[in-house]
Amino acid sequence: MPNSGRKEREQTRHRQEILTAAENVFVRKGFFNTTMNEIARAAEFGVGTIYQYFSSKEELYATLILERTDEIMDALILSARKAPDPIGKIKTLINEQLKIFDANKGFIRLMAAEIDTPTSPEETRSRLRSEIDSTYQRFLEAIEKIFSEGIKLGVFRNFPPRKMTVALQGIVTGFVSEWYRSGFQEKLSDNSDLILKIFFDSLEIPPGRENK
Amino acid sequence: MPNSGRKEREQTRHRQEILTAAENVFVRKGFFNTTMNEIARAAEFGVGTIYQYFSSKEELYATLILERTDEIMDALILSARKAPDPIGKIKTLINEQLKIFDANKGFIRLMAAEIDTPTSPEETRSRLRSEIDSTYQRFLEAIEKIFSEGIKLGVFRNFPPRKMTVALQGIVTGFVSEWYRSGFQEKLSDNSDLILKIFFDSLEIPPGRENK
Amino acid sequence: MPNSGRKEREQTRHRQEILTAAENVFVRKGFFNTTMNEIARAAEFGVGTIYQYFSSKEELYATLILERTDEIMDALILSARKAPDPIGKIKTLINEQLKIFDANKGFIRLMAAEIDTPTSPEETRSRLRSEIDSTYQRFLEAIEKIFSEGIKLGVFRNFPPRKMTVALQGIVTGFVSEWYRSGFQEKLSDNSDLILKIFFDSLEIPPGRENK
Amino acid sequence: MPNSGRKEREQTRHRQEILTAAENVFVRKGFFNTTMNEIARAAEFGVGTIYQYFSSKEELYATLILERTDEIMDALILSARKAPDPIGKIKTLINEQLKIFDANKGFIRLMAAEIDTPTSPEETRSRLRSEIDSTYQRFLEAIEKIFSEGIKLGVFRNFPPRKMTVALQGIVTGFVSEWYRSGFQEKLSDNSDLILKIFFDSLEIPPGRENK
DNA sequence: TATGAATGAGCTTTCATTCAT
DNA sequence: AATGAATGAAAGCTCATTCAT
Secondary structure, three states, rough: OOOOOHHHHHHHHHHHHHHHHHHHHHHHHHHHHOHHHOOOOOOOOOHHHHHHOOOHHHHHHHHHHHHHHHHHHHHHHHHHOOOOHHHHHHHHHHHHHHHHHHHHHHHHHHHHHHHHHHOOOOOOOHHHHHHHHHHHHHHHHHHHHHHHHHHOOOOOOOOOHHHHHHHHHHHHHHHHHHHOOOOOOOHHHHHHHHHHHOOOOOOOOEOOOOOO | OOHHHHHHHHHEEEEEEEEHHHHHHHHHHOOOOOOOOHHHHHHHHOOHHHHHHHOHHHHHHHHHHHHHHHHHHHHHHHHHHHOHHHHHHHHHHHHHHHHHHOOOOOHHHHHHHHOOOOOOOOOOOOHHHHHHHHHHHHHHHHHHHHHHHHHHOOOOOOOOOHHHHHHHHHHHHHHHHHHOOOOOOOHHHHHHHHHHHHHHHHHEEEOOOOOO | OOHHHHHHHHHHHHHHHHHHHHHHHHHHHHHOOOHHHHHHHHOOOOHHHHHHHHHHHHHHHHHHHHHHHHHHHHHHHHHOOOOHHHHHHHHHHHHHHHHHHOOOOOHHHHHHHHHHOOOOOOOOOHHHHHHHHHHHHHHHHHHHHHHHHHHHHOOOOOOHHHHHHHHHHHHHHHHHHHHHHOOOOOOOHEEEEEEHHHHHHHHOOOOOOOOO | OOHHHHHHHHHHHHHHHHHHHHHHHEEEEOOOOOOOHHHHHHHHOOOOHHHHHOHHHHHHHHHHHHHHHHHHHHHHHHHHHHOOOOHHHHHHHHHHHHHHHOHHHHHHHHHHHHHHHOOOOOOOOOHHHHHHHHHHHHHHHHHHHHHHHHHOOOOEOOOOOOHHHHHHHHHHHHHHHHHOOOOOOOHHHHHHHHHHHHHHHHHOOOOOOOOO
């Protein structure tokens, strides 16, 4: 089958086109205010075609969020491995995170909404919520491990690693919010030094003040 | 008009009942998944009655969010005044904030969603978004002022006060998210010391290391 | 509550109007070719109103078929009681049946289709099918009992009563089909004597030829 | 064109395979609940291929019903010719009919639905309906002729032959319905003696009681 | 000839809103 | 002032049919 590969590739491309078009519309109007017809128009396909690739509006949305979130989280977790010591890992992580966010302005918006808006059992879309949440948890746990390691090595104060993680990510999230609020006036990643300084100057134990 | 007072009071009470009922339903199901009929049933009024107090679902929602957000933000801003010095102000602020959030679990959820989910001009509810945003900005600016003052007094490092504010509120938001994620396992306000330690130990300038 | 009765009565009337309009359309175009908009137009209500009375197209259809079928079957079973002897009962039953069918040309069509088209487990509408079937079974069993009684009394041959019932109703159904096919050329009930003669001349035992 | 024969034969085979697959699906799910994709899948062809053999879903369905109905009716009409006298003809006809129905459980269901459910002018499929009806009429007329002949020969009572036909086929249909209802518990053809007894004992004129 | 991805008209259903009572 | 039955625009989704390969 010499050209069955081409068809397959075309399928994959169409799927991607739909996801991209959907992302644009969802980012602009939100899940509920976006109609399947709008997405179809944006993707330059018929509505029916969308439904050949995704079984429902929800599934399309969930796929969009999850695929990209997975990608981003995995990339971040991996990036942290590059540095040898805990402090370096955290620094890399923050740097990479801000860079990726810079490069994915639109999408980050959707992702943030899904991660931060707390779920309730009655709400629909709960499968999406729990999947995205577990992806995000994986990410948080990876950071947690870095803190634990740093504490063991005596380079971080002995605060609960989970809480340190929560605080660090909180700061990042705060800067992201501000960045949106300001309409992306500055590059998000220009803040990485500041974030690290605010966060680290306290956590890094100065030589001579041992961890006890 | 002797009993116009009673009538008026009854009106106000009804309005409040509707808002409370609406809050409960919105918290449980979100804006889009909540129907006016559900709210009416919860409020034990007819749908028509709801429309005599609020001109649309949007307006009801916006009123709900804005009135309570205003209240909360004003209370917080005021609370900060109680302490004489900048550090005390910040401490009080965080303490009060966590206590208020503890006491308003449900509502905070809605408020957070509206504050944190970035807006786009095309989305409906954008008027609500911009109003809530400006309320929140007022709050942030109040904190900013505390930092500016602290810097001038030489008790805080010379970081941009806006950024410090953003970082501090980010940490708080991070803890709130975690608190939701964990299903309110611990009291949110139990974290206030830790938050302050994480944040302050770096920002507060140790005696002897002047700000230069 | 003096006039709550009026509202209730109005509700019931509207429900009936919808059922009648739906019957007309369903009879003309069949279940699948009928749209809810057509029914609404025929009933002179908005589509939404239809859905306040019936939760779905299926439920509307099922209600329509079942309510009227129940009525008709009950009337028939009762009518048979009027005659004292088995032969008289059967005669009354056939007479009444044909008269009722004459008077319900349109509806009978729907009913017949639902009764005669055998169901399969995979098919939707199976609840309707099983309910209508049990109503019809009640009817057949009532006839069966008449035959059993007649056999015991020695006025009918000793054929299995169920089979006699099936044969008798088969003949009736055959005449009904022919009546439709011919576009209602003659009154259906004009055939009752002939049906009874064809059926009874054999089943009724001539005096002197005892049942053994 | 040396192998045009093979090609042609292959075409015919494909057509048959499609018809058989379609029959299975239609029998299970009915006309409206069956999709062309399901048929294609069942036939192991692409949808497009189905459309090369049949111009529409309707035409496929109509062809299916008509071809087989024609076959069955023709076989029945022919079978009656085997017997020399009218009574023998009717007996053969009933016997054959029940045997054929036994052997075509699934299909009979579709056929019955199309024959018995009366048509309305507005319904789609009305062309199919009128064609199947005329086929069935041909069948009924053949039976009618047997009765006419029997009356002329003095072996049947002088009832209108058309009505006798209708009654007889009604009985058969009644037994078929019961057979379906019971889930094919007994063989349908086991009932042929009983049917004939119920029907004939009255219509056949006992020797000595001339038709006058 | 066989294919199945693409299509979009048209369906059922929902729900914010109105208005006669 | 309070009601809730009535409304119909608009949504998500299906599926017979087409056509480029």
